[in-house]
Amino acid sequence: MQLTTKITHSVLMASMCLGLGACGGSDKHTAAIQPEPEKKAEVVQPESKTLDYQALIDQLVSDEVPGILLYVRTPEHEFTGAAGVADLEQHTPMDVNSSFHIASSGKIFTALLATMLHEDGMLDLDNTLDTWLPTTLLDQIQYSDQITLRQLLNHSSGIYNYSDKNTYVEDKLANPALPVTNESLTQYALNNPGYFKPGAGVHYSNTNYTLAGMILDKVLGHHNAIEIRNRIITPLSLDATFAIGYEQDRGEITPGYDYIDGEFMNVGPLFSSIWSNATPIASSVSDLALLTRSLFKNPDFASESLHGLLRGSDSLVREDENTQYALGMMKHTYPNATVYEHSGGNHGYSTQNAYIESHDSSIVLFLSCGFSSEECVNAEYGLFELLLTELTKAPAVK
Numbered sequence: 467m468q469l470t471t472k473i474t475h476s477v478l479m480a481s482m483c484l485g486l487g488a489c490g491g492s493d494k495h496t497a498a499i500q501p502e503p504e505k506k507a508e509v510v511q512p513e514s515k516t517l518d519y520q521a522l523i524d525q526l527v528s529d530e531v532p533g534i535l536l537y538v539r540t541p542e543h544e545f546t547g548a549a550g551v552a553d554l555e556q557h558t559p560m561d562v563n564s565s566f567h568i569a570s571s572g573k574i575f576t577a578l579l580a581t582m583l584h585e586d587g588m589l590d591l592d593n594t595l596d597t598w599l600p601t602t603l604l605d606q607i608q609y610s611d612q613i614t615l616r617q618l619l620n621h622s623s624g625i626y627n628y629s630d631k632n633t634y635v636e637d638k639l640a641n642p643a644l645p646v647t648n649e650s651l652t653q654y655a656l657n658n659p660g661y662f663k664p665g666a667g668v669h670y671s672n673t674n675y676t677l678a679g680m681i682l683d684k685v686l687g688h689h690n691a692i693e694i695r696n697r698i699i700t701p702l703s704l705d706a707t708f709a710i711g712y713e714q715d716r717g718e719i720t721p722g723y724d725y726i727d728g729e730f731m732n733v734g735p736l737f738s739s740i741w742s743n744a745t746p747i748a749s750s751v752s753d754l755a756l757l758t759r760s761l762f763k764n765p766d767f768a769s770e771s772l773h774g775l776l777r778g779s780d781s782l783v784r785e786d787e788n789t790q791y792a793l794g795m796m797k798h799t800y801p802n803a804t805v806y807e808h809s810g811g812n813h814g815y816s817t818q819n820a821y822i823e824s825h826d827s828s829i830v831l832f833l834s835c836g837f838s839s840e841e842c843v844n845a846e847y848g849l850f851e852l853l854l855t856e857l858t859k860a861p862a863v864k
Contacts, residue, residue: 517856522849523549530841532723533560533834537751538853539759540827541863546752552834553721554732564720565706565748566832567737569810571817572747574758575694576675577619577794579682581775582697589685591616591775595677598684606656613664615681618674619793622783626658627671638736639726646711646740648676648683668785672744679743691746701767702760706750711741719748722814724836733814733836745810751830758806758821759828777806803858811837816846820854824862829853 523534526549533550548560583589590597592614596604604610607625617623628634634654638644655673662669682690691709699707708716721732749757760767761776768776775781777792784790790797798805807820818831831850835842 517853519545520547520549522852523547526845526849528841528845530839531833531835531845533564533720534845535560535562535564535566535751535830535832536849537755537828537830538857539755540825540857550834554723560720560834562752563706563750564832565708565717565750566817566834567710567719567722567734567745567812567815568747568749568754568817568819568832569745569812569815570672571754571808571810571819572745572749573675573743574761574794574808574819575698575747576678576682576690576743577776578698578761579690579694580615580619580678581772581793583682583685583693584775585769585772589615589681591619595681598681599677603652603656608658608660609664615678616781616793617664618678618681620781620783620791621668621670621674622666622791623664623671623674624660624662624667624669625671625673625677626655626660627669627673628652628654628676629672638740642736643739646742648679648741648743651742651744652676652680665783668783668791672742675744676742679746682743690743691741694746698757702753702756704749704753704757706748707753707757708748709741709746710737710748711739714738717748720834722834722836724813725838726813737812737814745812751832754817754819755821755828755830758819758830762806762821762823763826800858802862805854805858811846813838816842818846818850820850822854822857825857825860826863827857829857 519536519538523536526534531550532554533552534548536545536547538545546562548562550560552558552560552564580591584591595610595613609624613623613625628651631654634651638646652673661667679690686693689712691712694709706717710719719734719738721734723730724733726733776794777797781793782790782797788798788800792806795806795808803822804824805820805822807818809819810817813836814834816833816835816837818829820829829850831846833842833846837843
């Protein structure tokens with residue numbers, strides 16, 4: 467199987483149900499702003515030796531894909547580009563510094579904070595959940611006495627994923643003022659059987675990260691978003707990055723558009739009040755790329771021991787021949803490329819974040835549309851696959 471085909475398949479299967487959204491297609495997207503979009507979600511590669519990144523994103527903007535941001539960095543060049551509009555009502559153009567809800571691509575912030583606290587001796591990744599969480603909660607989670615924090619972060623816990631059902635989405639839509647937190651989202655997963663005994667398999671579950679967030683708060687004695695800023699955002703000067711639902715005064719989420727009850731609407735205001743360690747962050751394409759590359763290339767920020775915690779043998783669990791889960795990201799290994807990535811998708815926002823370690827190259831892609839639009843999904847994965855193919859053609863960096 468080709469490199470990008472396999473990566474795209476695994477990302478798609480693991481990530482289509484992330485954030486505040488439901489998995490699967492919907493016939494609601496047939497009620498478009500205009501009956502027939504002017505542009506189709508087909509990615510056409512220019513006939514030249516070098517990709518025209520701006521032309522690639524320009525051609526994908528349509529009624530169902532209002533705006534796109536793209537960041538690409540290789541040892542030879544760097545590109546940051548925007549296409550389309552940020553706000554359909556105001557007709558403001560998309561800006562390269564826009565802060566998007568990055569959905570589950572933000573899980574790396576949660577996993578990174580946990581490993582930093584482990585390094586500082588404030589917690590142990592291999593302690594079981596009863597070290598921190600109350601019995602009244604754990605009695606409602608199968609095998610909870612055997613599950614470790616590390617297993618939460620690499621999705622080997624077997625805990626039921628609250629996103630597997632739409633109940634929490636329906637509740638939020640029915641009552642937009644309803645508070646959404648790690649605790650409230652975890653409630654939707656309770657008293658469901660586990661997928662397997664801890665460590666016996668891999669199954670993506672957002673509940674893993676809401677529980678991890680609760681543990682971080684317990685260890686710190688204060689909201690873990692404060693520590694994410696102090697330990698990650700501020701040291702790297704991620705000026706367009708902030709914690710959603712906690713740092714509303716730090717920035718504004720760029721509108722994201724999707725079909726809700728048959729209407730194409732901006733869901734940004736809905737997300738701005740939600741705090742979850744499964745989807746904790748708003749960021750820009752360049753900020754997210756800087757964070758990810760810093761984990762591999764900035765020893766002042768990420769030590770060798772931190773590398774081992776995040777993606778060493780003790781943290782990697784195998785999904786298939788080429789794919790392993792690390793903490794907060796996935797690792798894909800092929801003869802000519804090693805790729806670490808995490809995607810995110812929900813109503814109104816689609817993101818891809820990949821660092822090609824073997825080639826020291828980065829791809830970050832944001833679209834202001836959600837997975838209920840087939841055109842949005844095709845645009846996202848078509849472009850991502852094309853970029854991966856092109857950036858891994860050259861020999862690996864020695």
